[in-house]
Amino acid sequence: MIRTGVLLGAAAGACWGLVFLSPLVLSAFSALEIAAGRFLVYGAVSLVCLLPFVRTLPERLTASDVRLLLLLGACGNVAFFALLAASIQKVGIAPASLIVGLVPVVVTVWGRHDHGAVPLRQLAWPLVLIFAGVACINLDVLGSISATPNNLIDVVLGLTFAFAALASWSLFAVLNARALKSVTGVSSQQWSYLTGLASGLWALVLAGVIWGGGSSAAEPHADVLEKIVVHRDGQVFWLVSGGIGIAGSLVANALWNGASRRLPLTLTGQVFVFEPLFALFYGFVYEARAPRVLEMVAIALMISGVLWTIRKHAPRNTSVGEASVLPGGLTGPGGSGY
DSSP states (O other): OHHHHHHHHHHHHHHHHTTTTTTHTTTTTTTHHHHHHHHHHHHHHHHHHHHHHHHHTHHHHHHHHHHHHHHHHHIIIIIHHHHHHHHHHHOOOHHHHHHHHHHHHHHHHHTSSTTTTTOOGHHHHHHHHHHHHHHHHHHHHHHHHHTTOOOOOHHHHHHHHHHHHHHHHHHHHOOOOOOOHHSSSSHHHHHHHHHHHHHHHHHHHHHHHHHOOOOOGGGOOGGGGHHHHHHHHOHHHHHHHHHHHIIIIIIIIHHHHHHHHHHHHHHHHHHTHHHHHEEEEEEEHHHOOOHHHHHHHHHHHHHHHHHHHHHHHHHHHHHHHHHHGGGOOOOOOGGOOO
């Protein structure tokens, strides 16, 4: 059960990693526009997927479930991605992805008292490795930024946006993992679609603000204004939005929910580290370069920390999986057709 959860989490990370490229591919569009486009697509596809269940869902959801779904859609999807996209457009993929990579540390500390969690003291050394990896990549990035045209304000804003995205996603990871272990009215697949629908509603509001009222929020980053005529292509925008809305949202969230139901919260946080690792890999391919020495050290440290954490959870996998994966007797994602 633990192994399956880790594989599902890694697959989700591979899908999410692709999302980090979109702010660069769509550099002529603002972060808010990119977020609105992505989640309008995700919300629309989720609505279609929910149609077979539309008659029975209302009676299976409580008011608190609806409030939680709206919160998850806001903090874990729309707000998180808008902040992340803004950070990437200002400081690049590497610093943004590795700051978000601190989620394992935040979530592990947050979930240390949850059922099935390994005591924090037993995870100290794996966390040290992960934190050291994050420190290495940030040292490398800060050294690189000093030699680029980015001004200090952009760097500070970019890093601030990244840390705000970290806080937003950490809240989502904890609330979503706990909800998936306690909700009994819907399957994890349906929960993923409902989260997408909630995100789509927020994106609809955001789209109305930035496109319906001529808001300045739709203006792209200052250093790409001169390229707007060439690159502000609506067809490309919706093509990329469709890709990240489906693969980076619908598919990735479904995989992540499957992982969350199979893993204790501390390990859920550790497996999230696959997202920044895949983002780094895609970023290197996009930039057509090999990782620098500090980047390679960081990747090695983070992977080692994840594998070490998995080993610490392995002796507990049977009891943890049976106790926390199937709340209320529901079948897991494997039985739901993922």
